[in-house]
Amino acid sequence: MSSNNKITGALAAFAVAALMAGPAVAGTPLNVVQKKALADAKALQAPSPTAGQTLTGADGSPAAVVPDELHNYMHAQRDASGKVQVLETDGTTAPAKAMEVTNE
Amino acid sequence: MNKLRNALAVAVLAALAAASSAQAADLIPVNLDGANEGYNDNTPATPVGGNYGTTKGEQRRIVAQYAAAMWGSVLKSDQPIYIAAQFNPLGANVLGSAGAVTVHANFGNAPVANVWYPAALADAISGIDLAPTSYDISSQFSSDFSFYYGLDGKTPAGQINFLDVVMHEFGHGLGFQNFETEATGAFLSGRADIYSVYTYDNTTGKFWTAMTQAERVTSALNYGNVVFTGANATAGAKLLLDDRKDFRVTAPAPVAGNYAIGSVTFGPLISTTNFNGQVVLGTDSVGTPGDGCEAITSNVAGKIALIDRGVCTIAIKTKNAQDAGAIGVIIANNAAANPPPNFSGVDPTITIPTIVVTQAAGTSFKANLPMTVTYVVDATKWQGADDLGRPRLFMPNPVQSGSSGSHYDNNAMPNLLMEPAINDSLRSYYNLDITPHLLKDIGWQLNTASAKIGSPNVPDCDTGLSGTPSGGLFVAGTIQASNELCLISAQTRGAYYSCMDAARDRMVAAGVLTSLQGNKVMMCARRVQDHQVFPIAF
Numbered sequence: 001m002s003s004n005n006k007i008t009g010a011l012a013a014f015a016v017a018a019l020m021a022g023p024a025v026a027g028t029p030l031n032v033v034q035k036k037a038l039a040d041a042k043a044l045q046a047p048s049p050t051a052g053q054t055l056t057g058a059d060g061s062p063a064a065v066v067p068d069e070l071h072n073y074m075h076a077q078r079d080a081s082g083k084v085q086v087l088e089t090d091g092t093t094a095p096a097k098a099m100e101v102t103n104e
Numbered sequence: 105m106n107k108l109r110n111a112l113a114v115a116v117l118a119a120l121a122a123a124s125s126a127q128a129a130d131l132i133p134v135n136l137d138g139a140n141e142g143y144n145d146n147t148p149a150t151p152v153g154g155n156y157g158t159t160k161g162e163q164r165r166i167v168a169q170y171a172a173a174m175w176g177s178v179l180k181s182d183q184p185i186y187i188a189a190q191f192n193p194l195g196a197n198v199l200g201s202a203g204a205v206t207v208h209a210n211f212g213n214a215p216v217a218n219v220w221y222p223a224a225l226a227d228a229i230s231g232i233d234l235a236p237t238s239y240d241i242s243s244q245f246s247s248d249f250s251f252y253y254g255l256d257g258k259t260p261a262g263q264i265n266f267l268d269v270v271m272h273e274f275g276h277g278l279g280f281q282n283f284e285t286e287a288t289g290a291f292l293s294g295r296a297d298i299y300s301v302y303t304y305d306n307t308t309g310k311f312w313t314a315m316t317q318a319e320r321v322t323s324a325l326n327y328g329n330v331v332f333t334g335a336n337a338t339a340g341a342k343l344l345l346d347d348r349k350d351f352r353v354t355a356p357a358p359v360a361g362n363y364a365i366g367s368v369t370f371g372p373l374i375s376t377t378n379f380n381g382q383v384v385l386g387t388d389s390v391g392t393p394g395d396g397c398e399a400i401t402s403n404v405a406g407k408i409a410l411i412d413r414g415v416c417t418i419a420i421k422t423k424n425a426q427d428a429g430a431i432g433v434i435i436a437n438n439a440a441a442n443p444p445p446n447f448s449g450v451d452p453t454i455t456i457p458t459i460v461v462t463q464a465a466g467t468s469f470k471a472n473l474p475m476t477v478t479y480v481v482d483a484t485k486w487q488g489a490d491d492l493g494r495p496r497l498f499m500p501n502p503v504q505s506g507s508s509g510s511h512y513d514n515n516a517m518p519n520l521l522m523e524p525a526i527n528d529s530l531r532s533y534y535n536l537d538i539t540p541h542l543l544k545d546i547g548w549q550l551n552t553a554s555a556k557i558g559s560p561n562v563p564d565c566d567t568g569l570s571g572t573p574s575g576g577l578f579v580a581g582t583i584q585a586s587n588e589l590c591l592i593s594a595q596t597r598g599a600y601y602s603c604m605d606a607a608r609d610r611m612v613a614a615g616v617l618t619s620l621q622g623n624k625v626m627m628c629a630r631r632v633q634d635h636q637v638f639p640i641a642f
Contacts (some may be wrong), residue, residue: 029127029128029129029130029176030130030184031558031559031560032559032560032588032591032592032640032642033560033640033641033642034560035130035132035184036642037642038130038132038184038186039132039133039134039135039186042132042134042186042239043134043135043136045237049205049206049235049237049238055206055235057208057211057226057234057235058232058233058234058235058236059211059212059230059232059234061208061209061210061211061212061214061234062208062209062210062295063206063207063208063209063234063235064206064207064220064292064293064295065205065206066203066204066205066206066207066283066292067292068201069285070203070281070283070285070292071201071202071203071242071276072201072202072203072273072276072281072506072510073198073200073201073506074198074199074200074201074269074272074273074526075197075198075199076197076199076249076264
C-alpha cells in the first residue's frame, strides 16, 4: 500500500467513524469543528443516488429520488435599462418571459 | 386592525414557541468541488461586507456556511442535514439550482400518511437518517456569474446578492416546494406531497390533493386564486404583509371588481390620489386607432385613457395620452397572460400614472365604457393574501415551469424571500419573513431558543436574545451565523473579538439589535475570546 493509499484508507476509516457517530452530544448542536469533520467525511462517501432509482428508506418506508426537473433553477436576465432580473424555473431552460418586458 | 394584529402576533409567537426536545438543526454544506475551482477557487478577492474571505472560493464557502448556520438556527433536527455544494459552469444566465435529493413517505412519526416529505424534513421528524448514503439537499451555483459575496445586504447596483440566492435555494431544499409538474399535473411517482396538502384553489374550492391531474393543470394557471392554507403561514401573513392595495372598477356593474395590474418604470406610481375617475377609450386617427401610437384624437381630457398594447412603446402611448389631457393610462395587454406584465421604459416628461391589465380585462372594459375606477387601500385585507389572509402562491398563466406552485406570489408586499424573482429589497441575513411559518406548517419544528454563542472549547453562552421570530426577523440566527463565521476565520483571539464586534455593529446599524442587545452579544463574545484558542484546528 502506497503512502497515498494509506492516507486515503485512514481518511475513509475516519469518515465512516465520523458518520456513524452522528451528532456528538445528543440535544446539543454541533460546533464548527464537528461540522467540518462530518462534511469532510460525507464528501468521501459514494455519490447520491440518481434520478429514477427506486429507494427504500432506512426504516423500510417508501422513498424516491427527485429528478433534476423538479429542482429549482435560478436565472438572471437584464431588461433594457440594464436592471438585473432573477427568475426561477425548473430545469436548465431559461424562462420564456421576463418578469419585466420592454414594451410591445 | 392594530388590535387584531397584536392579538395575532401573540398567537403566532405562542404557536411557534411550542415545546420540543429536538435541538437546533445542523446544516452541513459538503464541498464537492475539485482543486482550484468553485468553492476552492484560489483567485484572490478583497474582503467585502463582513465576508473576510481572501479568495473567491473562500468567500463562496463563507456565504454557504453562513446560510447553513442561519437556517440551522431557525429549525430543529437531531439529524445533520447534508447539502451537496458545488460551483459549476452552468448554462447562459443560469445562477444556480437546489432541491431535495430524495423524498420519503410513511416513515416513523410521519404526520400525514401517504405523502412525500423532503429528505431533511423526513429525517427531522423520524429522528433517523432515512437515506444515509445520500445528500439531503443538492445545490450548485454558477462559476461564471459575478455575485456579491458580502453579508451585509449592501449589494451594489447591477449585482446579485449571493446570500439571498443561497437562502432562497436552501429554503426550497428544506421543503418550500411541491413535487409535482405543473404542466402535466403529475405528482412524483403518483404520490402527493406535504406542500400540496396545503395548496388550495379558491375558485374550485379544492385542495390539490383532492384534484384530478387535469384539474391541477387548470389550477396551476389560476393566478391570484391559489393559496397556502397552513395556519402558521396564514397567521404570519396577517402579521407581516402590508394592507392590500387594489385597482378597482366601481361601475358599471358588469365589470365591477378588483383587477390584477402590472406597472411601468416611468411616470409616477399609481396611488389612491392619482388614479380615480372615468375611463374612456384613447384612440388616434392613424393606422390601428386603439394603439395610441399617434396623437390621441378621442376626448380623454381629465379622464383615464384605455389603450391597447402593441406597435409602439408604452411610454409613447402614455405621452400621447398625457398630451391630450389624460390623467392616467390603462394599457390592455395584447397577449393572454396573467398576471399582466410590467414594462420598462424611460421618459422623464411623463407625469401621469400608467398601469397594465390583462387582455381579458381589457376586452371586458372596452365593452363597458365609460367606466369608473379607483385605487384603494383596504386595511382589512393583506397584500399577497386572499380575503381570509392565506398567502397566495404564484400560479401564472401560462405556466412557468419551476416558478409556478413552489413560491409565494410576486404580488406580495413587502417582497418575500420565496417569491419567484429575487430582488434587492430582501435582507435574508436577518429577515426570513414568512418562510419559516410555511416550513412549520409542513412539519418542521422551529427553534425558538434564545441566541447562544460558544466555541469548541467554550460552552454556549446564552445572550438572552429571543430566538422567537418577530416580524420576520431571526436575530438569533444572524448572531449564531456570525459567531460561526468569526470562529472559522479568526487567527487570533483579538481577531475573533473584532470580527464579532463588526458583526454587532452591522446588526445595530441595520436596526436588528439595540445597543443594549449588542452589548449582551459582546459579553458572550468576550467569554469565547478569553477561553478559546485560535486559530481553531480543523
